[in-house]
Amino acid sequence: MRAYFGIKTYENYHNKERIIGICDQLKLAGVDVLNLSRDMQLWGDVSIETSDFFAVRFREIKRADFVVIDATEGCITLGVEVGFAKAFGKPVFVIADQSVMIDPALEAAATHSFQYKGVKDISGLVSTHWLE
Numbered sequence: 403m404r405a406y407f408g409i410k411t412y413e414n415y416h417n418k419e420r421i422i423g424i425c426d427q428l429k430l431a432g433v434d435v436l437n438l439s440r441d442m443q444l445w446g447d448v449s450i451e452t453s454d455f456f457a458v459r460f461r462e463i464k465r466a467d468f469v470v471i472d473a474t475e476g477c478i479t480l481g482v483e484v485g486f487a488k489a490f491g492k493p494v495f496v497i498a499d500q501s502v503m504i505d506p507a508l509e510a511a512a513t514h515s516f517q518y519k520g521v522k523d524i525s526g527l528v529s530t531h532w533l534e
Contacts, residue, residue, distance in 0.1 A: 406483075
């Protein structure tokens with residue numbers, strides 16, 4: 403199974419540990435995961451042209467079996483990714499730290515939504531709910 407993983411990222415990648423942790427948990431559950439910041443931009447070493455910003459995302463969403471969106475920190479790009487995943491007929495799993503409320507629009511568009519106590523909870527969610 404291949405997943406596209408979307409999450410709000412920052413120029414200084416201050417949430418890099420969260421990104422790595424979630425990707426690692428997906429991998430533990432047997433999912434081949436792609437995150438643009440980690441796998442294509444190599445934490446800022448490679449830039450994606452502004453004109454290609456969404457084309458690259460949409461291509462990778464199309465290639466994925468499903469999409470995982472971490473909505474712990476919201477941004478408009480996450481909503482766009484969810485919309486395209488839905489348009490492509492992909493299941494969308496929206497996750498967020500239990501300390502925040504998932505945006506109601508993202509939750510409504512999601513195939514499933516889950517909140518976690520820590521990123522280590524995610525492999526169990528995948529095994530129990532997503533790969534049934």
